Amino acid sequence: MTTTQDTKLTEFEDNDQNPVGFGRMLRKEDARLLRGRGRFVDDVQLPGMLHLAILRSPFAHASIVSIDTSAAEASPGVKAVVTGETLKGLGLAWMPTLSNDVQAVLATDKVRFQGQEVAFVVAEDRYKARDALELIDVEYDVLEPVVDVRKALAPDAPIIRTDLDGKADNHVFDWETGDEEETNRVFAAADVVVKEDIVYPRVHPAPMETCGSVADFDPVEGRLRLWSTTQAPHAHRTLYAIVAGLPEHKIQVIAPDIGGGFGNKVPIYPGYVLSIVGSIVTGKPVKWMEDRSENLISTGFARDYIMRAEIAATSEGRILAIRTNVLADHGAFNGTAAPVKYPAGFFGVFTGSYDLQAAHCKMTAVYTNKAPGGVAYACSFRITEAVYLVERIVDTLAYELRMDPAELRLKNFIQPDQFPYTTKTGWVYDSGNYEPTMRLAMEMAGYDELRKEQAEKRARGELMGIGIAFFTEAVGAGPRKNMDILGLGMADGCELRVHPTGKAVVRLSVKTQGQGHETTFAQIVAEELGIPPADIDVLHGDTDNTPFGLGTYGSRSTPVSGAAAALVARKVRDKAKLIASAMLEVSVADLDWVKGAFQVKGDPGKSVTIQEIAFRAHGAGDLPDGVEGGLEAQICYNPSNLTYPHGAYICVVDIDPGTAEVKVRRFIAVDDCGTRINPMIIEGQVHGGLTDGVGMALMEMISFDEDGNCLGASLMDYLIPTALEVPDWETGYTVTPSPHHPIGAKGIGESATVGSPPAIVNAVVDALKPFGVRHADMPLTPSRVWDAMRGQATPPI
């Protein structure tokens, strides 16, 4: 294991010319994006293309009495107006969600959240489509909404899902993990038990590009082309086949450049389906792009967990057990995007990075009159909530024991010789070495000096806080035996072709939304095959020319698809070896692989390059017995386990005692994602996630008034960090390779989003220690911090 601190990446040589394989390499995709030549969904222009706009419900809960579309139909430039009743006739009014629930494509009986889709207009341009929306006359009979999640299961609560046969309450599911009896026993015998109610509020990924699609249905060929903002084009294709009844081989889903996803672009939204309907109805290509308010009020939100956390420990600070009871708000439809057997995602990793004797979680999920979703915003399938829970409750224990939070963590880490480590909730952590990561973060932060500074400032009445979070993530779903989405196993294909001149093309099932796959995957193939990354084209996002796989979310691209790319390259290399042995007239056993060439053992002068082999594979002359022409391979990689990256984060905040404004002064992030493919890209992923963390901890929240009106419906109301709210990030790393991943890599895309909120909140609470504050919920806006300083901290919901 190496332990190094990142240097500032201000001046680096482009190593494009000095391949081959891992290391900092400038991104291939930047050439087009810097020139304004990216191709995003809204950039797609097709001849005769029409524009679709959606009429949405102004109410959270209301019966639809009638809809009059006549004035809209007569509006200039309007080509079609469609309501739920029309869809009902086509059998398309409802669609399955990713959690085996159903969701209304257009409302028929009633609306169940503010912003729900009620009707749509297709017109010549986006302005005319919007004009016509205002002419649709809908008569609603307003019903009492279920807004307070705590009252969703009250006996007198209005029933939201009257569409489900026999549904007499708002219950979605109960879920449990761990051993309740054993956990209770450990708690009963423990010296110290600390209990805290912790809320992880509803937030929204809000990628800069909103969701949208362009559907082009060809009635003659019966063929559908759909450009859409999707992180999972193949899974979407299959679901469209199921939803729309179109044969799957006639559906082409194209995810072009995607302007950020963060989980927001995993589900299938009604808008995508409506664009398909619009194209079928009008016989023209139809574009739908939602506006920002539509994105914020109707598409996949994240979190919304109310958690009661308890921790048991000895008086010396040995953590014994953690238990939690969670109330989960799933909105009006259970649209959670998570593996089917994991209704709470991977929340089971709430045991964190600690060696416990017992753990137990009980969860109840309910419907409310809010937008559907639940898993999004770079959460690694609810690991954000799990890590927040454990890292917050560990800090409350430190508070009660009057222990330093770093010391408490160091005392309880799972030790290196315990890996692979099976947690009390059944997760098998593949590898980890936590203490060096923690120590490096403390060293970079100057931890002891910071504590001294804090003591001095406290003596002067100044508010400074130091927050620590240590996380372990579980990323890279499957394996397929345990993990599927609507029956589709979570595995990923990869195809590699080496052309006669030695240039290659690798085709992926996953889809970048900014993570730099076109660079990283070229580097993986380059590392394995010795072809310079500049000579390797990475194709992705088009279901017609890429192999099947489940897509990019939950930090699964490198753990799953990255493994597939490495293995497919090795398969090609194995074949190349057979051809090399014929070319060099030696046995296979007498060949050594030096990156990019096979050479005869003991005779380095006698060798053939991979490029020479490629030409021979396609060229004239006989190949060895049993070897087919060409140099290409395809595989489907089914991971044997998830990968478990970890990290240590330290945040320093200052709070203005007069205004209660929190300023993040420093943030030190040390990540361990195993083998590092492109440090520049890794650092970028971490920086983005840390900024998400500042947003969630201090600014962002999707809230509702008592009538169910969404109060975070624009970027004036839903506050996202700008350059003024975040510090210059300080990053470092350790390397603990994954033992089961072919190149030892682990996921990194969401680590910082997972790990940073507890570090920031812990820092704020630490700063407020002089006020006797042990916990305060996010978002820690000035008014909420002000309340906490006065002993009046309240949950945000």
Added chain:
Amino acid sequence: MQVTMTVNGTEYTREIEGRMLLVHFLRDVLGLTGTHWGCDTSNCGVCVVWLDGEPVKSCTVLAAMAGGHEVRTVEGLANGAELDPIQEGFRQCHGLQCGFCTPGMLMTCRALLDKNPDPTEGEIREAISGQICRCTGYSSIIRSVRWAAVHEASKEEATAQ
């Protein structure tokens, strides 16, 4: 109504509706899709272009208001195959990920450097504070601008000699 404006040095005359936004004119009428649209409230800045040399949010400018004026977009930054130093800075310092906010960021940062060739970190943060990037966490954007500043300065020095 008819509107005539110069975009990246070329004059265009088009028949438009009076209510058309500049961002839609550039994207849908002229096909210059490098300029993006991201919110309705002038908060995100992915639509920033120059109007007579000043960065503006083109989602809150009517196309008609740009009539008779000069507009510059991201497509007008590079000199043929040669990237503008600010573009090169973003490339060198990983100042972009998904690339959606990038055109607006580039236009703002180019304008900053034209006015202030040696901006501090604080000045850069202030300059881009009306824009949102969801991917980079801003540090690498700040490094990118500094890269461009340093390289432009050394280039000018070389030219002067």
